[in-house]
Amino acid sequence: MRADARRNYERLLAEARKAFEQHGINASLDDIAKQAGLGNATLYRHFPTRESLLEAILRDSLAELGDTGQTLLTTESPGTALTTWVRAAVAHATIYRGLVTALMDSLRDETSELNSVCTAMQSTGRRLLERAQQAGEVRTDTTSAGLYALIAAAAWTREHAPTEADQVLTVLLSGLTTRHP
Structure with missing residues (x-):
């Protein structure tokens, strides 16, 4: 990419991050x-769709979330690793x-420009879930799709009812475990 095109690309990403922080995606x-x-026209040349812009902005952070999961697979107990990763997700x-x-x-649309980075991140979550299930720390009737629905529910709550978000996430995580207080 030419130097001026690279500068334009970076300026667009920086401004998109600001706009998304202020106004949402x-x-x-x-x-x-x-x-x-x-x-x-310059924006659409670099990012033909909103999804392509989102993918460029999220690529590194989703990869980092996947890397965090990979690290947790080897450094934490299975239940703790899953809980830590779900909170990060x-x-x-x-x-x-x-x-x-x-x-x-x-995740449901294989043609989505976000699909590959989300699928890679989801794979890490699935491994964390399976590891916790094999250790007997998490319910075996929970699927990776179910786990992502729980993450989405907790994220929706955090976005729309922030004062209840921590409680909802705690209850969701408690419902995953095989041991209850």
């Missing part, structure tokens, strides 16, 4: 281009308003 793409000092899914829906939709 449905922020105006034209406003993002304008704030970057570029035309919307919920926090990640709420970095921008509306993100949890886009992430969940991308």
